[in-house]
Amino acid sequence: MSDLIRIVYVSRSTFPPRPAEHGIEPGVARILAQSRLNNPRRGLVGALYFRDGCFFQCLEGPSGEVDRLMATLRSDPRHTDLRVLAGMPIERTGFAAWSMKYSDIGAAMALLLHARGLSTFDPYAFDAATVEAVVELLRDGPDAPSPASGVTRAVPMNEALARRALRVAHMALGLAGLALAVAILAVASS
Numbered sequence: 773m774s775d776l777i778r779i780v781y782v783s784r785s786t787f788p789p790r791p792a793e794h795g796i797e798p799g800v801a802r803i804l805a806q807s808r809l810n811n812p813r814r815g816l817v818g819a820l821y822f823r824d825g826c827f828f829q830c831l832e833g834p835s836g837e838v839d840r841l842m843a844t845l846r847s848d849p850r851h852t853d854l855r856v857l858a859g860m861p862i863e864r865t866g867f868a869a870w871s872m873k874y875s876d877i878g879a880a881m882a883l884l885l886h887a888r889g890l891s892t893f894d895p896y897a898f899d900a901a902t903v904e905a906v907v908e909l910l911r912d913g914p915d916a917p918s919p920a921s922g923v924t925r926a927v928p929m930n931e932a933l934a935r936r937a938l939r940v941a942h943m944a945l946g947l948a949g950l951a952l953a954v955a956i957l958a959v960a961s962s
Contacts, residue, residue, distance in 0.1 A: 776865060777835045779842060780858040780903055782895040783827045783851035796874065796916060797822060803850065807872035816841065817865050819873040819910035823881065823893045827851060830907050832865040855896060857903045866911050875913035884909065 787799040796804065800822045811817065816833035831838050846854055867873055885893060888902050898906070 774861065774863050775834050775836075776832065776862045777838050778830060778832045778858070778860055778862050778866070779838055779856060780828070780830045780907060781842070781845070781854055781856045782829075782898075783845075783854040785822070785825050785827065785851050787850060789825065799850065800827075800874075804872060804874050811871040814841065817867040817870055817872070819867055819870065819875060819907075821875060821877065821881075821906070821910055823878070826893065826895055828895045828906060828910075830867065830910060832862060832867055835861075853896075857895070857898060858900065866907070870915065873910065874916045875910050876916045877909045877913040880909050880913060881906070 785799060790798050800820070804820060807818075807820070811833075814833065814837045816831060816837055818829060818831040818833075821828040831841065842856075845851075881893065884902070884905055885891070888905075890897065890902075895903075895906075
């Protein structure tokens with residue numbers, strides 16, 4: 773049996789709305805950047821959606837790590853009224869390619885809300901079927917550009933690990949070059 777779980781929660785932002793940068797509200801962009809940095813270390817993946825001052829987030833990963841992050845989120849001053857809408861064990865993650873996906877699914881969300889008879893984005897009013905439909909929209913929707921890099925998708929976890937390994941390899945190569953230079957100087961001076 774897998775130790776993986778999925779939690780879907782909603783909350784209201786406490787920061788004042790500001791003009792979007794690269795299509796993302798600046799306060800949300802900072803949260804997204806922090807998530808994309810921290811989640812790979814914790815083995816967490818997921819997706820974030822923000823609209824009308826509300827966060828809708830799906831987190832997936834080892835149950836202990838998800839529980840620890842949820843405890844931290846409950847005291848995060850950047851949002852309030854945190855409510856878990858769904859939680860369940862899973863066999864594998866649905867967002868494995870993203871440390872934290874941010875999808876601009878505005879048009880698809882409008883269609884979903886209309887089909888469900890909802891006039892506004894109020895995730896606190898979502899029933900279980902609507903919650904799952906939004907998770908599917910997030911999974912299938914395109915990833916918005918990363919505010920820091922302008923890339924069109926988040927760095928997948930396997931790419932992030934590969935980049936870290938490449939940095940370590942570069943450092944090792946540099947140290948090997950330094951050791952070779954020291955050895956050549958030692959031979960030349962003897």
